[in-house]
Amino acid sequence: MIKRSVFTSRTLPYLLILPQIAITLTFFYWPAFQGLMRSFMLSDPFGGRSKFVWFDNFIALFTDPLYLKSIVTTCIFSALVAFVSISLGLFIATMANRALKAKSVIRTLLIWPYAVAPAISGILWLFLLHPSYGVVSLAIKRWFGLDWNPLLKGTDALFMVIMASAWKEISYNFVFFMAGLQAIPTSLIEAAAIDGASPFRRFWTITVPLLSPTLFFVTVMNIIYSFFDTFGVIHTMTQGGPGGATNILVYKVYQDGFIGLNLGSSSAQSVVLMTLIITITVLQFKYVERKVQYVG
Amino acid sequence: MRKILVLVSAVISIVFLSGQVMAEPITINWWHAMKGARGKVIDTMVKAFNDSQSEYVVVATYKGDYDETVNAGVAAYRAKKQPHILQSFEVGTQTMMLSGAVYPVYKLMKDEGYDIDWKAYIQPVLSYYMDADGNLMSMPFNSSTPVMYYNVDLFKKAGIPMLSKEKPVTWDELGEITAKLVKSGVTGGLVCGWQSWTQVENYSAIHDIPFASKANGYEGLDCVLLFNNDKVIKHIAMLKDWMKDNRFYYGGQKYQGPSAEFLAQNAGVYIDSVSQISTLQKSAKNFGWDVAPLPVEAWMKNPQNSIIGGASLWVFKGHNKKDYKGIAAFLKHLAKPEMQVYWHKETGYFPITLAAYEQLKKDGYYKEYPYQEVGIKQLTRRDPDKNSRGLRLGYFIQIRNIINEELELVWNGKKTPKEAMDSAVARGNQQLREFEKTYK
Numbered sequence: 001m002i003k004r005s006v007f008t009s010r011t012l013p014y015l016l017i018l019p020q021i022a023i024t025l026t027f028f029y030w031p032a033f034q035g036l037m038r039s040f041m042l043s044d045p046f047g048g049r050s051k052f053v054w055f056d057n058f059i060a061l062f063t064d065p066l067y068l069k070s071i072v073t074t075c076i077f078s079a080l081v082a083f084v085s086i087s088l089g090l091f092i093a094t095m096a097n098r099a100l101k102a103k104s105v106i107r108t109l110l111i112w113p114y115a116v117a118p119a120i121s122g123i124l125w126l127f128l129l130h131p132s133y134g135v136v137s138l139a140i141k142r143w144f145g146l147d148w149n150p151l152l153k154g155t156d157a158l159f160m161v162i163m164a165s166a167w168k169e170i171s172y173n174f175v176f177f178m179a180g181l182q183a184i185p186t187s188l189i190e191a192a193a194i195d196g197a198s199p200f201r202r203f204w205t206i207t208v209p210l211l212s213p214t215l216f217f218v219t220v221m222n223i224i225y226s227f228f229d230t231f232g233v234i235h236t237m238t239q240g241g242p243g244g245a246t247n248i249l250v251y252k253v254y255q256d257g258f259i260g261l262n263l264g265s266s267s268a269q270s271v272v273l274m275t276l277i278i279t280i281t282v283l284q285f286k287y288v289e290r291k292v293q294y295v296g
Numbered sequence: 297m298r299k300i301l302v303l304v305s306a307v308i309s310i311v312f313l314s315g316q317v318m319a320e321p322i323t324i325n326w327w328h329a330m331k332g333a334r335g336k337v338i339d340t341m342v343k344a345f346n347d348s349q350s351e352y353v354v355v356a357t358y359k360g361d362y363d364e365t366v367n368a369g370v371a372a373y374r375a376k377k378q379p380h381i382l383q384s385f386e387v388g389t390q391t392m393m394l395s396g397a398v399y400p401v402y403k404l405m406k407d408e409g410y411d412i413d414w415k416a417y418i419q420p421v422l423s424y425y426m427d428a429d430g431n432l433m434s435m436p437f438n439s440s441t442p443v444m445y446y447n448v449d450l451f452k453k454a455g456i457p458m459l460s461k462e463k464p465v466t467w468d469e470l471g472e473i474t475a476k477l478v479k480s481g482v483t484g485g486l487v488c489g490w491q492s493w494t495q496v497e498n499y500s501a502i503h504d505i506p507f508a509s510k511a512n513g514y515e516g517l518d519c520v521l522l523f524n525n526d527k528v529i530k531h532i533a534m535l536k537d538w539m540k541d542n543r544f545y546y547g548g549q550k551y552q553g554p555s556a557e558f559l560a561q562n563a564g565v566y567i568d569s570v571s572q573i574s575t576l577q578k579s580a581k582n583f584g585w586d587v588a589p590l591p592v593e594a595w596m597k598n599p600q601n602s603i604i605g606g607a608s609l610w611v612f613k614g615h616n617k618k619d620y621k622g623i624a625a626f627l628k629h630l631a632k633p634e635m636q637v638y639w640h641k642e643t644g645y646f647p648i649t650l651a652a653y654e655q656l657k658k659d660g661y662y663k664e665y666p667y668q669e670v671g672i673k674q675l676t677r678r679d680p681d682k683n684s685r686g687l688r689l690g691y692f693i694q695i696r697n698i699i700n701e702e703l704e705l706v707w708n709g710k711k712t713p714k715e716a717m718d719s720a721v722a723r724g725n726q727q728l729r730e731f732e733k734t735y736k
Contacts, residue, residue, distance in 0.1 A: 042734040045370045046395040049735065060730065066723075132547075132557060151548055152708040240697075241549060242704040259363045260693045261370070261391055265730070 032274070038267035045261040057268035066244060067252075067269075071276070074248040077162060078226035084166040085222055086215070089173025094203065096174070097181045107178060114171035118232030125164035126237050150238065154245025157238050161246050164237060165230040172225075173218050180214035181207065212292045220284055227277055249273050324622050325379035326356045329365040329607065330438070333574075337642045345629045352622035362388075362607060369612075373397050378612040380623050383437060385607045386424060387692040390513070392610050393433050394690075394735050399611045399620070401627065402432040408624035417631075417649050420601045420675050424686035425608050428514045434608040435627050438645040440569040441602045442494040443671045444591065445576065448584035450564040454480035459588035461670050466594040467534065470565070474543035477564040485543035487558060489551035489568035492699040493605055494590075496523055499531055501603045501684040503596050508728075513688035517732040521695070521724045524717035527593075532713040536706055546707045549700050569605060570671035573644045587667035589674040600684040602674050606645065637661075646672055690731025695724040 039057055043050030061067045096106055113121070128136040131149045140146050150157040184207060192202045208215070231250050234240060240247035240255065250273065257266025330338050335358050342356045359365040362385040369382040373395075384392050392398055405412050414422060414432060421436045446459060454476045459465055465473070474485025488494050500507045505527055510519035538544035547554035551568055558566035559579055566572075567590065576585055592599040609630075611623055629635065636652030639645060641661065647653050653672065656662060662669040678684075689695060702716040702723075711719070 042730070044395060044734055045391065046397045047374045048396040051734070053733075060726070064726075132553075132560065132562060151553065152546055152704070154708070239549060241701065242708060243710060244701050255697060256694065258367060260691055260697075261366070261388070262691060262694065262730070264734070 035267045035270050035274075038263050039271045041267075042264045045263060053264070057264045058272070060265065061268055061272065066247075069244065070247050070249055070252055071272075073158070073244075073246070074227065074250075077158065077165075077230075077246070077248055078223050080162045081165045081169065081226040081230070082219060082222040084162065085169035085173055086218055088166070089170045089218070090177050090211075090215075092170065093174050093177035093181055094207070096178065110174050111171050113168055114175070116168060118165070118168060118229055119236050120232075121168045122161075122164050122233040122236035125160065125167070125233075129160050129163075150242075152242055154242055157242055157246050161230070161233055161237055164233045165226060169222055169225055173222065176214050176218050177211065180211045184210045209293050213294055216284070216289060216292045219288070220281060223280060223284075224277060227273070249276075321351055321353045322616075322619055322622055324352055324354045324381070324619060324626060326354055326381040326383075326609075326626075327359045327365055327368060327379045328356055328383040329359060329362045329385075330383070331358055334438075334643050337639060341630065341635055341639065344635070345626055348629070349625070352625065354622075354626055369610075373612060373614075376614065378614060380612060380615055380619060381626075382610050382612060383607050384434070384610055386605055386686075387696065389425060389434070389608070389686075390688050390690050390692065390731075393427065393688075397613055398433070399613050400427075400431060400433045401435045401609075401611060404611055404620060404624055405627070408621055410624055410628060412628075416651060418646065418653065418672075418676060420680045420685065421604055421646060421648050423680045424604050426685075428511070434610045435630070436604075436608045436648045437606070437630070438571075438639075438643065439604040439606040439648065440571045440645055441604050441671050441675050442490070442498050442567055442590060443570050443674065444588045445558060445566040445568065445572065445585055446588060447558070447561060447564045448586055450477060450480070450482050450561065450583070454482070454564075458586065461586075461588060461666060462673060464589040464592045464599065464674075467531070467591045468594055470591045471534075471538065471543065474538065474565060475541070478542050482564050483542065483562040484545045484557070485538065485563065486565040486567065487545060487547040487554040487563040489547075489554040489566070489572070490605070491549065491703055492696045494567050495531070495535070495703075496528060496699055497687060498590065498602050499528060501601070502590060502592060502599050503527060504600045504681065504683050506683050507687055508689060511682040512686065513690075514682070514685070517690065517728075517735060519689070519728065521689075521721045521728070523699075524714070524721040529713045529717050531593075532703070532706060532717065536713060539707065546704070549704075570646075570668075571606075571644050573668065587670040589670055598678065601676065601678050601680050602671075603684060603686055604646075604675065640668075644668065646675065689728065690735070691727040694727045698723045698727070 040052060040054060041050045042053050042056070092110060096103070096110060116124070126134065128134050129148075129150060131137055131151055137148045140148050148156060150160045188206055188210075189202055192206055197205070227248075228250050230248065231254065234246055234248060234251045235254075238246045240251050249269065253266050253269045253273065256262045256269065260266075326342070328335075328338060338356050342354045346353055357379075359368045362383075365382065366384050366388055369378065369384070372378045378397070402414075417436075421439045422432055424439075425434045425436055426432055444459075448458065451458065451473075456473050456476055470486070477485050497507060499505075500523060505525060506512060506522050508519045508521050508523075510516040513519040535544045539546075545557075545563070547557045547563070551572065554563075554566060554568060555572060555575060557563045559576075561583060570587075573587070590602060609627070611620075611627075615623075631649055633647075633649065633652040633655045636647035636649055637655050637659075640647045640652070640656065647656065680686075699720050702711065702720040705711040706713050706716045
């Protein structure tokens with residue numbers, strides 16, 4: 001018999017959740033509401049003038065071919081960041097799970113990059129890949145004769161920011177995959193091995209399905225990460241260039257709102273960004289989560 | 297017990313009352329964006345003011361980069377906690393002017409009884425911050441202008457004579473110089489920092505070409521951009537052509553990339569702000585360098601002044617009358633020749649008064665550091681006219697970003713110079729119309 005505590009007072013439970021609700025309302029809903037309001041207005045930063053313009057800010061955005069291009073760039077960017085960091089994270093976790101010696105040391109070392117701030121990660125990667133002082137880029141140029149130049153070439157720049165953003169997230173994914181892998185009963189895998197299943201088959205038919213809740217969670221988190229937290233990487237590495245090739249939505253919000261002080265347009269952009277991420281997450285829950293197997 | 301209470305309260309009240317009788321000095325807050333060595337220079341200038349009188353105490357606070365400082369000021373103003381003085385970058389001039397939050401400097405000085413002869417100031421510096429009627433809206437503080445740096449050692453190796461510090465070379469001559477450099481084995485010829493500022497804005501000013509209509513935006517919010525003219529397009533096309541044989545190559549939007557290229561001796565010529573002088577003094581240890589004025593086209597017989605970059609000091613409304621007396625006194629203090637001389641020597645930014653410039657000349661400072669005078673001479677070689685006094689555009693930061701973006705598309709071959717400039721003008725005009733709509 002589980003002991004349940006019963007509230008005799010009707011108001012007490014509400015009082016108890018009040019602080020949490022107050023915090024959520026003030027720090028999440030109030031700013032979001034403000035952003036929504038601003039997106040329908042043209043206003044000067046000092047708050048002297050503001051004008052209600054209905055959907056003008058949104059119309060301006062969606063008639064701007066460059067904004068549409070920025071949406072496409074963002075989608076490509078975040079899909080690739082999520083793909084690279086999930087597949088590498090899973091690969092490393094599988095390997096680390098098998099390692100016998102120094103297992104815990106290896107794991108700790110692999111988690112470290114997560115503690116690096118995105119901006120620092122950007123600078124570190126720039127030291128490797130900058131066309132004139134990057135160690136790796138000089139090597140690529142000398143040995144492979146590749147004309148590597150992220151300062152001028154859009155694809156090179158996009159590749160560079162994807163690498164830097166994914167690198168950091170690999171550790172995050174690694175932690176979750178590691179925990180997920182350890183929760184898989186070894187008896188299942190051993191039984192399959194006795195039945196003669198190859199390591200790859202065991203991985204594909206036992207590990208992956210059992211890991212699917214983790215995989216799903218990590219995918220959602222990675223996409224949200226690549227939409228918002230990669231700001232620091234872009235800011236330190238390319239500033240959205242060259243020619244807007246790495247100008248992802250969140251960076252444009254910052255440039256127009258924080259530096260350019262165009263509050264109306266940047267609020268509208270935030271609203272679009274928010275809608276986009278909500279849609280993606282809802283779609284994921286609706287269609288992808290069906291395939292997830294929650295067991296245990 | 298009661299007696300003790302009375303005694304204690306008496307003591308407390310005496311302590312507090314005497315504090316008020318002592319007449320606390322009035323605090324004047326100044327938010328700025330000058331970090332490191334420049335911040336220390338500011339502290340020294342502030343200390344000189346605070347020590348010189350006892351009525352006011354100026355407190356200078358570093359608030360981050362330019363954009364962060366402006367945002368801090370905006371947020372503070374909206375919360376009615378604004379500082380007295382805010383340093384804001386030149387591209388934000390239009391936003392600050394129209395904010396309705398500032399007390400124009402010319403008016404402040406007049407109201408506080410200072411009769412200032414603005415003619416004694418260096419005009420191209422003032423003109424950037426004046427309204428259409430020539431009234432000074434904010435106090436110029438740190439002003440710079442682009443100049444051309446060159447690597448003396450590489451020039452010698454390639455057999456190129458040193459450049460004049462007064463007479464600019466022509467762009468054609470620079471083409472020959474950079475060709476010789478590349479031929480002598482240098483990786484590249486020319487790199488430029490802040491390409492929009494140095495290659496479009498200043499190119500237009502020097503060659504007396506309007507950047508935007510309505511006197512570069514000074515005379516109305518309904519201006520349109522005009523930099524997609526033949527001359528600017530031809531200039532961009534020339535640079536693009538130079539890229540074929542590395543006479544020009546792209547080092548990045550801001551200063552970091554191009555500056556690193558020059559320091560690594562990958563490029564023999566480098567166009568950037570005079571404020572890079574202090575960087576070169578510190579970092580260019582293994583080669584000699586010198587400064588020359590920006591190149592001019594051969595057809596331009598009397599080149600105009602170049603335009604400035606940097607920031608100015610804005611005074612916020614909404615403080616006590618007494619505070620403004622102190623602010624005016626402080627601004628006056630900053631403009632004193634000795635302060636300006638100190639500022640110029642320590643930071644490389646221009647002095648804002650002719651008196652300070654004369655003082656520097658008299659002290660023989662430019663004999664010792666002749667390269668420090670190149671920028672100021674280029675800035676003062678002619679009186680500023682409508683095309684060269686500055687740019688007064690709404691959402692100028694966005695417009696600069698657009699120009700940068702479009703230029704990059706020229707450099708990587710995705711657009712022709714004409715396509716890029718036309719597109720930059722069209723996109724920039726949209727920004728101007730949006731700005732206009734906000735303030736109409």
